[in-house]
Amino acid sequence: MRASKRDELVQKALEIFYREGFHATGMDLLAAETGISKTTMFKHFRTKEDLILAVLRLRDENFRNWLLRRMEQAGAPRDQLLAMFDALAEWFAEPKFRSCMFIKAASEYPDPSHPIHAHAAEHKRLLFLQLERIAADAGAREPAELARALLLLKEGAIVTAHFGHEADPAGDAKAAAAILIAEALQTRSA
Template identity: 85%
Template sequence: MRPSKRDELVRKALETFYRDGFHATGMDQLVAETGISKTTMFKHFRRKEDLILAVLRLRDEDFRNWLFRRMAQAGPARAQLAAMFDALAEWFAGPGFRSCMFIKAASEYPDPVHPIHVQSAEHKRLLFLQLRRIAEQAGAADPAGLARALLLLKEGAIVTAHLGHEADPAGDAKSVAEVLIAGACPPPGTVA
């Protein structure tokens, strides 16, 4: 099925915003890079911020689907928790890695009630909920606490990878995560 002009615009805008940032990317640049006229853009999105929100929703869906699919391939829940960092290593090594779009959006729109900031925070909340579910399945004594700790490691690894001052931030984070997981979850084959 051929994507609609709106879907095409959102996908192309995602690439541009991810690469160049939100405030630095003007509508004229979006027109030039997407090949979609301003008239068509404004037909679908009244304001640039509306387009940014659509981009963040798409990125959220794509990223969470990719991440949790990669984690599920690791097998049991306990292995899935550690596999999050293997997935991150793949992402970091990719040619288009430019840090976390949601961290960037929240930084560019720092007011905690601004819709773009709220959408960015929602992405992190949804990641937490899924990690907490997996931690519950793994038998963690405190699934929410483990999920929060793993997300802190994940965010730190992303920032470290973006800054580029460590050789293997995902591997370093995974080493710490494995210690946390071992302390929080019963060993495989035992009853919680």
């Protein structure tokens, strides 16, 4: 199996794990849906958990790059912070939306010292750092505080969208974020 086949396996496994969950997805299902034998999978990944980590690395890279690009398109840093919620609305509207893969990973592997849980936590930490940088560029006096609040709104919107009982969780979160951002920027100029 060439490197591109390995990448293909990781991409297909990402779709399956995202749809079915980590524990519910066995190697037999992965083999059946990817068309790649278990023997071949184990040539590239010693364990299912190694494959899950590769999947999480790919999802992390893809998601953060997509989100940051969508935010940067908004222009000014303040607008970028709000654009995060517009991007979330697009994601939530996708027919294949199944919540956050990293929330799922941390839930299915609850021990903080487990590599899968740790990788999920790292994804959230990296998002926080990106938001903190943008908040600082926007002029927030306490960029870390604003980033934490916006990340909480983001995560809450994801969970709410997953449950599907609210019409516009991203819009609701964006409205709350606008208030927090205005307050954080006003405090600086006072």
